[in-house]
Amino acid sequence: MSRFFRGIAICWVALRHGLDGLVLSGFSRPWVRALTRLLTLGRRLDAPRGQRLREALEELGPIFVKFGQVLSTRRDLMPPDIADELALLQDRVPPFDPEVAVATIERSFRKPLEEIFVSFDRTPVASASIAQVHFAVIRDREGQEREVAVKVLRPGMLAAIEKDLALMHMVAGWVSRLSADGKRLKPREVVGEFDNYLHDELDLVREAANAAQLRRNMAGLDLVLIPEVFWDWCHSDVMVMQRMQGVPISQIDTLRDIGVDIPKLARDGVTIFFTQVFRDGFFHADMHPGNIMVSTQPETFGRYISLDFGIVGSLTEVDKEYLAQNFTAFFRRDYKRVAELHVESGWVPADTRVNELEGAIRTVCEPYFDRPLKEISLGMVLLRLFQTSRRFHVEIQPQLVLLQKTLLNIEGLGRQLDPDLDLWSTAKPFLEQWMLEQLGPKRLWNELQAQGPHYAKMLPELPRLLHSYLGRPQQTQSEPIRQLLAEQKRTNRLLQGLLYSGLGFVLGLIVVQLVIRIRVL
Incomplete structure (x- = not known):
């Protein structure tokens, strides 16, 4: 009701x-x-x-x-x-009463506001759909004063979201039962994913953990800044992080006036996205302009500043490899490989004719290559692909919904910054390098290093297992089986050779690990 x-x-x-x-x-x-x-x-x-x-x-x-x-x-x-x-x-949703924010903070930490912060600005600087932000000053563990941003959850959010999600689940059930495409679209699974992400946004400790993970991942990439989290001041309803100095990325004229290279900024955004997705498998999934600034500090001038980490996406190694192969095949215009990947992954029925799917994908994508971004609408490409998918009964993958949403955000942001940005040529070298690292010698070396301790643990057991297998007494065999004894002996000798070869391989791995550790020491 x-x-x-x-x-x-x-x-x-x-x-x-x-x-x-x-x-x-x-x-x-x-x-x-x-x-x-x-x-x-x-x-x-x-x-x-x-x-x-x-x-x-x-x-x-x-x-x-x-x-x-x-x-x-x-x-x-x-x-x-x-x-x-x-x-x-994006960042100007009507704020709620600052006194309510103060009450939330004091209730969370069970202290008066004056004992928590050195100073606290009651006027919010940003207000979004889930929370609002105030500036403040804290005294850290070393006794130094630090300027911070305090994010406070809106009151009554859980009840409001639960009502709308219940309605969405109900509508998704109707679509599943009544629509001919209901099973293929998986509306219940998609709404379930959305449900999970919204509930995650209501826990600011989880958001703080997301920010900390992204900060570690992006530490070696001098393109983006992630604010430091101050854990002693974090609670499920309150999050305190480093105050960042920058200009909102939506103020393009201001950025251009202060000397920011706008085309480079657009290319950097694509690089950041693909790095997070394919290198780390952990990406910021709410990249609308209200959550992005550009640094104005001299030492980090022109870098992205990411904010609001309530929604993040993650991909398994299987997802990353499949997506990278798809993107690479698209950029090379190898539509046959794209069709084969859809069949291999189970996204389309196994009896799908690859040549027909290849022709349909070519018809959708070919007209858009070699065009600047201002002449390409990724939204329209996805729409045409969706229409094509109905013909071939492609199943929607709920775990990739956030990735699709983020890709549309990236395209929209790139279109605002540089309409001449070529999304394809910017991403292609990155993905080809990633594929080389995944399938080349570097991947093999990394796997050997990772598995070396496992093989070293198995090494003491190998002689006993080998002796036990080769010394088994032969049991009485029936006449047909007896005829295979000669073949069995040959197989035993071959197995013995393989086991000794494996033993040598494991010993080699141990030597490699010892050499690496000696060099580190």
Whole structure:
């Protein structure tokens, strides 16, 4: 019943803000126009359509705000006036009462605010759908004062999200049962993934752990800065991290005026994304412009600053290798290999004709190569691929939904920074180098180093196992089996040779490990 009333509330908000007219305005049939005029009778809809859409999303809650944030990066898919309004959702969601934030902090640490911070600015500097941020000063363990950003969770978030997620689960169930594509689209699994990520965002300790992991991963890459987390001041409702000095990446004119190389910034964004995905398998999955700044400090000038780590994605080694092979095949225009990978991975039925799938993929992708990014809409490419996937019964992979979302964010950001950016040529060298490292001598050497201790542990057992196997008494055999004794003896001799060869191989690994450790010492 609560889901029913929530659905009624959503419809009421949509009607009150005139979103029904916005949806129906794209239809030209006379009866649709008449219905639109009828629905707007008696309602004052003086505000611009973009403003009405933004206000409706804000009123509907955090899930809808996040939907608007994703749409705000897709200026190629919507009119500029709507995109400009939705951009306000990225970091300018209406803040909640600062006294509520103070009460949350004091309740979390069971101390007065004055005992927690040296100073605390009650005016929020940023407000998003899940939390808002205040600046403050702490005294660290060494007694030094540090400028920090304090993130405080919005009150009542769990109850609000639970209602919307319950409605989404219900709708996903309907789609699974009633839609012909329901099984292939896996709506229940996709909503389940979204459910997990939203609940993860409500735990700021988890977000702090995500930030710490990304900071370690990106330490050797001089392209992006991740704020330091101060664990003594972190709680499930409060997160304290290093205050970063920079300019929001959406202020492109300001960045250009202070001397930032905008085309390089666009290329660096692609490099950061592919590094996190394919090298680390752990990536920032909420990369809209509200979560990204550019450093203005002299020692780190022009580098990215990543913020808000509530949503991160992770990939297994199997996922990474499959995706890298797909991307590499796409960049080489090897559509046959792309089709074969879909069959090998089980994404399409095993009886799918590879040549037909190859031709369909070529038809979608070939027109977009050798074009600058301003002439390519990845959203439209994905849409055409989705339409093609229906024909071949491609199953949606829920674990890759976040990656697809992030890739669209990256494209939208790249389009804003440098419309002439060639996404394909920028990513191709990185992926080819990654594939070389995964399949070449370096990968073999790394595997030998990793498995060396395991083989060394097995080494003392090998002579006993070998002696036990070769010294087994032969049992009475039936006449057909007796005829195979000669073959069995030959097999035993061959096995003996292989085992001794393996023993030598393991000894070699041990020697390698000893040499490495001696050099380290």
